[in-house]
Amino acid sequence: MSTDNALVEQDDAEGGLNSQAALGLIGYRLRRAQLSVFQRFLTVFESLALRPAEYSVLVLVDENPGRKQSEIAAALGIKRANFVALAQGLEARGLLERLSVESDRRANALHLTASGRIFLAEARDLHDQLESDFVERLGGESQREQLLALLERLT
Amino acid sequence: MSTDNALVEQDDAEGGLNSQAALGLIGYRLRRAQLSVFQRFLTVFESLALRPAEYSVLVLVDENPGRKQSEIAAALGIKRANFVALAQGLEARGLLERLSVESDRRANALHLTASGRIFLAEARDLHDQLESDFVERLGGESQREQLLALLERLT
DNA sequence: GCAGTTTGTTATACGTGATAACATTCGATG
């Protein structure tokens, strides 16, 4: 029952394990792909010292200037508590401004600084290259949209 | 350049942020989908107190009995160092055996115990249900295979 | 004005992945 025939790969060779079932798992492949993609992201963005989460914050703030921390955090699925250090870090680098709102003195309204916008443009270039590379791997733009649609349904 | 017009959704409403670009990112969607899938996994497997990584180890060992720790770890993309506690945990629960190999006294050969096999059968049932649920969300078996193929290319 | 809620914040804990160092053992080569 264990040793299989020619229908599947042999599992007695030293090289590849029999991983039919294990690697067929959606969750497993999802995790592997995500780790791989993030790893490539980290490599490409190393020169900018920018992490994926930070990039997504900059993009979202750029597209939604003046929003509160909580709103940006919630939109990205990040807990308020965990967002604090993230925002403070970007602020310390001069990329992000946290302006106090007159109508609500608790809230911080997020804006990009001038250099934040310049920095983001640079980051966007890098990211576009990365995304193009992914599209190439996937085999075309239509495959990319298909992937995004499928991932959406899982979320 | 920054404020856009009617071509995209308005971003002044209180509900949804403008997230065209941010949410269009492959890495971002991948991360969100992976978190969502893992969360569902954790919920379903809560009764068994089994984590995703542990499940994948049991499956792989079941299909490749007698392999060394390093081999199983490498096949799952887990570092040797991080695999130790994982394997010891499964051994402590009586699911896994780590037999010393005569031909190589450094190595541990991994096998499932009898109760490990029973336990795994139970886990496989749960996982099959979960996977079926995913397939349903994806819209069919062919979409599942498409997704797996696309993820494979990204890895 | 008060009660309950929201916002930002700190502290803390857990899980995962990565690296470095180490002892033991193996393999190959002199």
Next chain:
DNA sequence: CATCGAATGTTATCACGTATAACAAACTGC
């Protein structure tokens, strides 16, 4: 056989991401 390099399992440690609890300040609704 002796030695050197590599492999194996292990421990300790670190960096990150995520989660919860608690808190002060401020807002909202009654």
